[in-house]
Amino acid sequence: xxxFFLLIELAIPLFLGYIIWKKGxxxxxxxxxxxxxxxxIDRNLSAAISYLIYAVIIGFFIFNNPLFIKxxxxxxxxxxxxxxxxxxxxxxxxxxxIFFGAILVFFFVPLLSEVSRKYSxxxxxxxxxxxxxxxxxxxxxxxILSTIFRYMPTGTGYYGTTSGLLYGSLSLDNLNILPFxxxxxxxxxxxxxxxxxxxxxxxxxxxxxLTFRRTVMLLVVLAPMFVMVELLNFRQFFEFxxxxxxxxIVSSLVIYQTGFLDAFWERYENRKLDERGLEKEPRLMEFxxxxxxxxxxxxxxxxxxxxxxxxxxxxxxxxxxxRSLHTDFGTIMHASGIIGFTLYLLMVFTAFYSVWKRTKTRxxxxxxxxxxxxxxxxxMSGRWHTISSMALMYGLLYIPLGKNPKKPPNLNFxxxxxxxxxxxxxxxxx
Numbered sequence: 105x106x107x108f109f110l111l112i113e114l115a116i117p118l119f120l121g122y123i124i125w126k127k128g129x130x131x132x133x134x135x136x137x138x139x140x141x142x143x144x145i146d147r148n149l150s151a152a153i154s155y156l157i158y159a160v161i162i163g164f165f166i167f168n169n170p171l172f173i174k175x176x177x178x179x180x181x182x183x184x185x186x187x188x189x190x191x192x193x194x195x196x197x198x199x200x201x202i203f204f205g206a207i208l209v210f211f212f213v214p215l216l217s218e219v220s221r222k223y224s225x226x227x228x229x230x231x232x233x234x235x236x237x238x239x240x241x242x243x244x245x246x247x248i249l250s251t252i253f254r255y256m257p258t259g260t261g262y263y264g265t266t267s268g269l270l271y272g273s274l275s276l277d278n279l280n281i282l283p284f285x286x287x288x289x290x291x292x293x294x295x296x297x298x299x300x301x302x303x304x305x306x307x308x309x310x311x312x313x314l315t316f317r318r319t320v321m322l323l324v325v326l327a328p329m330f331v332m333v334e335l336l337n338f339r340q341f342f343e344f345x346x347x348x349x350x351x352x353i354v355s356s357l358v359i360y361q362t363g364f365l366d367a368f369w370e371r372y373e374n375r376k377l378d379e380r381g382l383e384k385e386p387r388l389m390e391f392x393x394x395x396x397x398x399x400x401x402x403x404x405x406x407x408x409x410x411x412x413x414x415x416x417x418x419x420x421x422x423x424x425x426x427r428s429l430h431t432d433f434g435t436i437m438h439a440s441g442i443i444g445f446t447l448y449l450l451m452v453f454t455a456f457y458s459v460w461k462r463t464k465t466r467x468x469x470x471x472x473x474x475x476x477x478x479x480x481x482x483x484m485s486g487r488w489h490t491i492s493s494m495a496l497m498y499g500l501l502y503i504p505l506g507k508n509p510k511k512p513p514n515l516n517f518x519x520x521x522x523x524x525x526x527x528x529x530x531x532x533x534x
Contacts, residue, residue, distance in 0.1 A: 107143040130231050133231040133232050162460050172214045179214050180210070182293075189408065189444075193411055228502070244307055246271070250272035284493060286327045289304060323481065432488040459501055
């Protein structure tokens with residue numbers, strides 16, 4: 105695995121240089137690939153190199169888009185506000201990765217909006233689909249190699265599993281990119297009748313179903329349903345049935361001819377989901393705990409929060425031990441208070457509203473519905489500062505901001521007022 109990780113790490117700057125040279129500013133849609141790579145590799149090189157690469161990425165796009173601020177002023181205010189709060193952190197080394205992830209998210213929200221307006225919708229989706237395909241392929245390779253070499257950095261896989269598929273160093277929150285990648289890939293596969301895209305999606309989907317990350321599983325299964333509804337019309341009805349039949353047959357063969365079902369039920373029992381009622385769900389308890397901390401016990405400032413990304417054991421009077429806050433509401437309120445949470449909501453609203461004004465077709469409405477549903481679900485499961493998934497999500501969201509293809513002039517239509525009769529009764533066209 106070390107050789108594989110080193111190969112990926114060395115390839116990242118080469119990929120970055122190539123994609124910027126080849127695609128120019130459109131390369132911003134390939135940045136989720138780089139962020140995802142750093143999410144699952146164990147770094148052999150200094151962390152300073154990755155931060156330098158992040159600085160180059162941000163610097164390149166800011167240099168070419170100096171007016172990006174106007175696309176979402178609240179994102180820029182959040183950057184300044186989080187730097188203002190940073191000196192209050194007692195352990196800068198611990199919060200540094202999450203802090204820079206959050207700052208990158210704030211930068212990418214307006215930058216993606218600005219860049220997306222320079223290209224056509226077809227160019228945007230084409231780049232996104234290639235980026236998403238690479239993400240899923242890397243995910244599949246990581247799972248296969250981790251399983252073959254029994255690579256478990258923490259001693260176990262997800263939720264204590266030690267057998268079957270393993271996912272290496274890929275943390276649960278970094279799985280959030282997979283539903284967006286799956287949606288994009290399956291849409292490209294169905295629309296272009298591309299079997300490579302469809303097969304990559306199916307393999308990735310089966311691997312994802314064994315993670316037992318419930319929110320990710322649900323969205324990955326729903327993705328092709330949204331795509332089918334979007335592309336379905338009377339002319340394509342039989343194609344819809346054909347693809348549905350193919351997916352059903354392939355899925356059935358995988359389920360019944362492999363150990364998928366046994367592995368699925370084994371992991372289901374390990375999670376003990378049937379023993380957990382909603383009233384015992386820690387994520388729902390967070391809302392009440394944060395409210396009491398701020399407005400009943402006054403343990404920390406309701407305006408500025410407690411401290412950036414230091415929730416481990418520092419909320420709810422320690423009732424949940426050292427468990428960190430999981431929901432976006434909890435992490436943002438605890439880290440930056442009402443001011444930070446309000447700015448975050450305004451940033452998100454500005455992004456979605458700018459797209460809503462350009463949303464006209466069934467394709468646009470279904471896409472924004474899928475993204476909105478995913479956003480709400482991940483708001484509850486948390487990890488809004490995961491830059492790989494957020495960059496891909498906003499890239500997908502901003503497609504309606506792209507340029508529409510210019511329609512050729514209608515030469516068959518001539519205004520009557522432009523017709524005049526010449527003396528020889530010939531028609532003159534002005």
